[in-house]
Amino acid sequence: MTNRLIGRLPKVGIRPVIDGRERGVRESLEEQTMNMAKAAQKLIEDNLRFPGGEKIECVIADTTIGGVAEAAMCADKFEKEGVGVSLTVTPCWCYGTEVMDASPLIPKAVWGFNGTERPGAVYLAAALAGYTQKGLPAFGIYGRDVQDAGDQSIPEDVKEKILRFVKSALAVAQMKGKTYLSLGYTSMGIAGSMVNPDFFQDYLGMRTEFVDMTEVKRRIDEEIYDKEEYEKALKWTRENCIEGEDNNNVLVRGDRERKDWEWEIVVKMTLIFRDLMIGNPKLKEAGFGEEALGRNAIAGGFQGQRQWTDYYPNGDFSETILNSSFDWNGIREAFVFATENDSLNAVPMLFGHLLTNTAQIFSDVRTYWSPDAVKRVTGKELTGLAKFGIIHLINSGSTTMDATAQQKDEQGNPVMKPFWDVTEEDVTRCMENTRFCPANKGYFRGGGYSSQFKTEGEMPVTMSRINLVKGQGPVLQIAEGYTVDLDEDIHKVLDKRTDPTWPTTWFVPKLTGKGAFKDVYSVMANWGANHGAISYGHIGADLITMASILRIPVCMHNVDEESIFRPSAWNAFGEDKEGADYRACDNFGPVYK
Numbered sequence: 001m002t003n004r005l006i007g008r009l010p011k012v013g014i015r016p017v018i019d020g021r022e023r024g025v026r027e028s029l030e031e032q033t034m035n036m037a038k039a040a041q042k043l044i045e046d047n048l049r050f051p052g053g054e055k056i057e058c059v060i061a062d063t064t065i066g067g068v069a070e071a072a073m074c075a076d077k078f079e080k081e082g083v084g085v086s087l088t089v090t091p092c093w094c095y096g097t098e099v100m101d102a103s104p105l106i107p108k109a110v111w112g113f114n115g116t117e118r119p120g121a122v123y124l125a126a127a128l129a130g131y132t133q134k135g136l137p138a139f140g141i142y143g144r145d146v147q148d149a150g151d152q153s154i155p156e157d158v159k160e161k162i163l164r165f166v167k168s169a170l171a172v173a174q175m176k177g178k179t180y181l182s183l184g185y186t187s188m189g190i191a192g193s194m195v196n197p198d199f200f201q202d203y204l205g206m207r208t209e210f211v212d213m214t215e216v217k218r219r220i221d222e223e224i225y226d227k228e229e230y231e232k233a234l235k236w237t238r239e240n241c242i243e244g245e246d247n248n249n250v251l252v253r254g255d256r257e258r259k260d261w262e263w264e265i266v267v268k269m270t271l272i273f274r275d276l277m278i279g280n281p282k283l284k285e286a287g288f289g290e291e292a293l294g295r296n297a298i299a300g301g302f303q304g305q306r307q308w309t310d311y312y313p314n315g316d317f318s319e320t321i322l323n324s325s326f327d328w329n330g331i332r333e334a335f336v337f338a339t340e341n342d343s344l345n346a347v348p349m350l351f352g353h354l355l356t357n358t359a360q361i362f363s364d365v366r367t368y369w370s371p372d373a374v375k376r377v378t379g380k381e382l383t384g385l386a387k388f389g390i391i392h393l394i395n396s397g398s399t400t401m402d403a404t405a406q407q408k409d410e411q412g413n414p415v416m417k418p419f420w421d422v423t424e425e426d427v428t429r430c431m432e433n434t435r436f437c438p439a440n441k442g443y444f445r446g447g448g449y450s451s452q453f454k455t456e457g458e459m460p461v462t463m464s465r466i467n468l469v470k471g472q473g474p475v476l477q478i479a480e481g482y483t484v485d486l487d488e489d490i491h492k493v494l495d496k497r498t499d500p501t502w503p504t505t506w507f508v509p510k511l512t513g514k515g516a517f518k519d520v521y522s523v524m525a526n527w528g529a530n531h532g533a534i535s536y537g538h539i540g541a542d543l544i545t546m547a548s549i550l551r552i553p554v555c556m557h558n559v560d561e562e563s564i565f566r567p568s569a570w571n572a573f574g575e576d577k578e579g580a581d582y583r584a585c586d587n588f589g590p591v592y593k
């Protein structure tokens, strides 16, 4: 993995299951069944990638599976190969529970060919009944239109479901066994930064590691970082990061000497945060074997406020750099790193990163601006997508530079790309459109630099968030929408009354006219905490699928009902999808408990 995580990348295991009756039936089906497995493999390998850029690998069982012995041989192979996701395929009748995948920890789907010469779909129904009865929820995939027996193509609706399942299940498999690194603990009484090890362990299969912020200070003082990289990083920062206006009162402003020292500290903090997450072989060469190992962290967060920031430069610069798809070493996979150690925002950032392979935005969900309020303070009307009101996403200068909307696709549209598609020009534009302003000393006595920019373009995005509810457990909320580029004269007035040293994204959710999505105000009012994780693209349906694999119910979303894809067992909990989701998640409980 690019970000040097320990452990193999999970593979996708494909199980071609077959009618085991030899002397005619089985033989006539061997080729067609294996071909389905090969077609699924091609579809998956051609379309999906890991966030580190690696190709997805599929493993097909050595033989078709006609009964229990062959199912066991397949399970054995999958275990040796490190399979983390299971897809069973078949065109025909098979012996439901005899050929089933009985491993409780691996997400499962079954694709039954919709033909009529052989009963693939009726097997699917029998198989899913078995999975449900045994408490192993599985996704059922069954094309809408009947295909002829010889047809080896995969219909579009089946493709969509296979890819949605595999993408979500691989995201789940990648988190398992990895770490959330909590640097410091609770920031300003924010509940999400009271990192809950039971949630991580039971629902995500993850470890939580706690490191006191004094460790960062020790590494600064004892120079435990790669000094060569530090010189390179500082030079790059001086040459490429544009220092913004100092908005502090002249009486509290730092002089040039202090500011230069702060730059040095924030660069060191960035190296140290990263090394704490994933280790660094260079530290071993320098005699720090223990520090060289890191903590296998797939996500992390830094408390910062207040003990650290009252005394030392804040984490904004480091958080921005880590969350961006590039730094002094070039273009690379973005890290998932939460401001204020809000682990319940880090988790949806991690979901978004694993589902889209792109950098994630961390923001306060700060203000709902109604059209009337905007008119009152600016004298101007909101128009276009913004006309029913906007939500101000902004945090203390810690957001990924990928969110400047300066990365462009081939048509010149603003996008946020997986790092392997990010170009040098994209990086230059992101940097040119970002200022690093001396931090607001009222909040940050120790100074530091906050990234400041405006998301300058219309992009489809999805905001999400996990909240923990005592007695219920975790719930996920999802709002698909768009970033909007407000007229500069409206933006300036609204931004100035908030904090002109921070990065701003103007967000408009898609409205449905009902419930939490009745209007923009209701979305803001229904948001469960002060933060949101914002991911490029409309990924609500993928998040819903992923949440169901993890047994996390979704309490609010604006995704079309037709795109909701959950294990077939959810149908047994009633026709109202939201209520059924809660009941099913409660019934099956967290996967790793």
Ligand SMILES: C[C@H](O)[C@@H](O)[C@@H](O)C(=O)CO
Residues within 6 Å of the ligand: 305, 340, 364, 395, 396, 443, 530
């Ligand atoms: C500087 C302030 O303390 C901010 O960090 C604060 O408004 C928040 O971001 C709260 O989440």
Ligand SMILES: [Mn+2]
Residues within 6 Å of the ligand: 339, 340, 363, 364, 395, 396, 530, 531
């Ligand atoms: Mn915040």
